[in-house]
Amino acid sequence: MTNTWLQTLAQAESLIPLLGKLGREKSVKVELAGNTLMADSVTGLMTAFDQHPELDLDQVYQVLEQVLASDVAQTVVELESLVAEADVASVLAAKPNNGTETPVVLYGFGRIGRLLARRMCTLGHTTPGMSLAAIVVRKACDNDLTKRASLLKYDSVHGVYEGLVKVDEENQALIINGSPVKVIYASDPETVDYQAHGIKNALLVDNTGRWRDRDGLSVHLNRPGISRVVLTAPGKEMKNIVFGVNDNDVTNDDRIVSAASCTTNAITPILSVLESKYGIESGHVETVHAYTNDQNLIDNIHKGDRRGRAAGMNMVMTETGAAKAVSKAIPSLEGKLSGSAIRVPVINVSIAVLSLNLKSATSVEEINQLLKNASNRAELTGQIGYSDGADAVSSDFIGSQQAGILDSLSTKVRGNQAILYVWYDNEYGYSCQVVRLMEKLAQANLVNMSVVKDRAA
Incomplete structure (x- = not known):
């Protein structure tokens, strides 16, 4: 790359609106060699592109414009491979796109639960195919909502969360970066009807560690509105998935999976x-x-x-x-x-x-x-x-x-x-792994993969 520092800075700055629109309007996450390109920091983009001097940022801009103009939504695009393609439009046209979004329920809001929420709702970051819909907790005190919001916003280890967190007492919700997240109070999963809260076909993530076998976690799966369960602990009688190693072992029939430890x-x-x-x-x-x-x-x-x-x-x-x-x-x-x-x-x-x-x-x-x-x-x-x-x-x-x-x-x-x-x-490294697994499950590409395999057979 022969550009001066200021020229490269200007090019990186020009990418932020495109990345922002792709995330906000189409829920498309852009990755470069496996790393997410964030729309919140020009410094972060400069650091990412510094490791790939072979990329022409003008060409990167043009490719992102093509992605934005395409029908692609609710997915991940790999920038490096797109830049190398002669016919970007054809590659994008072949990309699966169902346009759906899976609601996510966090059952438990302790260390991992709050970090999952931070990761999912990070400014400048998008989680393709899913959105945080609800949190299920036991009510701890009279001002529980305010306490939950404060614990999400301020963390002694990971610092102050840069997003906006507000309390909506009337609707019993947290407003995270403008999006309402319902807070459901329950001491037992058998008492929760998620459909009554407008939640259907949701991915539930159990962060409590209270149940680690199929029978215990099936209680979640049997509740109205829940279609899949992820356990954030080692699990028995289920697949333990380490994303990047054996995540391809997950099939559409696996309704309960563990994200291991x-x-x-x-x-x-x-x-x-x-x-x-x-x-x-x-x-x-x-x-x-x-x-x-x-x-x-x-x-x-x-x-x-x-x-x-x-x-x-x-x-x-x-x-x-x-x-x-x-x-x-x-x-x-x-x-x-x-x-x-x-x-x-x-x-x-x-x-x-x-x-x-x-x-x-x-x-x-x-x-x-x-x-x-x-x-x-x-x-x-x-x-x-x-x-x-x-x-x-x-x-x-x-x-x-x-x-x-x-x-x-x-x-x-x-x-x-x-x-x-x-x-x-x-805490956070593990939470990022869990979110990667959640993204894969929520994008609902597994059915398509099974159909392709059946046809090949």
Whole structure:
């Protein structure tokens, strides 16, 4: 790119209205090598395009104009591939477009629930095929709506939410960036009739962790207005999906799916790349994890013995099922990985230490380059990040959108033995993964895919 900085700045600024219209009017998300191009920040666009100097921003502008003028809606478009096409109009015409929008219900509005809402309702960002319709919570106090709005707006870890959040007491709703989100008070899912609130064919996301098996979650599915359920925790008797690794395993018949755990999402994409390249004989995953709400702040009774000790001043040995859960996304790793965890006194961002016995020898340079290349592939950009920062510490990764980020300067290799360190924002990075899975389910392309397969057969 031969443009001067100011010329490039002007070109990036000219893209913001186009990206804004595509998001607002057509619910089209524009991605570049797997990263979402946001309409809220010229700096963000400059950073994104700086990594792709081969792109002509004048040509990018023309392509986005074509997308805006087309019938494409409620979908994701990959900018890099469109720019490379000689006949953009034909590519857009062939893109599936049902023009529908799936309402989303967040059942539970704790740490993950609020971050899902933030991600879905981020200014300059669009979630194709879906919109936040309702939140279901237990009423905590007389001014519950005001408290919920405040917790969404102000967060000690992730800072102040830049969007507009208002309270509509009369209609029992939160107004987020101008869109009403109904707040439904219920202590049991069996009591909720979503259709009575004007909600039909909704995708419900259970953030409570209260039910983790098919029978428990089926209660949601049996309520009027709900057509699909996603669990934001490891699930039993259902598919555990790590987006970017095994999301293609989901079919239209899967009405209840799990988005697995934050740790499983952090390590599985990297393990999938290593398994494909070298093969993994065995390994152990040790997670050094930020403390969470299920621990006590001071010593007290807890169903998990050590988790009852003060979270803010102790390293707490505990268990994790994340290593075993990897095999649900990568079946070839069944029985090959063990895992354990240590909760530590930081409020967010964790690190997983992967100690692996590979089937073939390698080197630090080879593994780092392999994973760096993977982090730049469109299909894994959101799942694998790459850090070569000499001064990197945990707080640097707060707000990271990737599921896991390799700390390349810490990689250790001796023959076929490798130790990798993977950072992850166990709150927001995981929430971004959940939203990616929700987008795929909400776009309702699975039926079309099944029809294509049937015809091919």
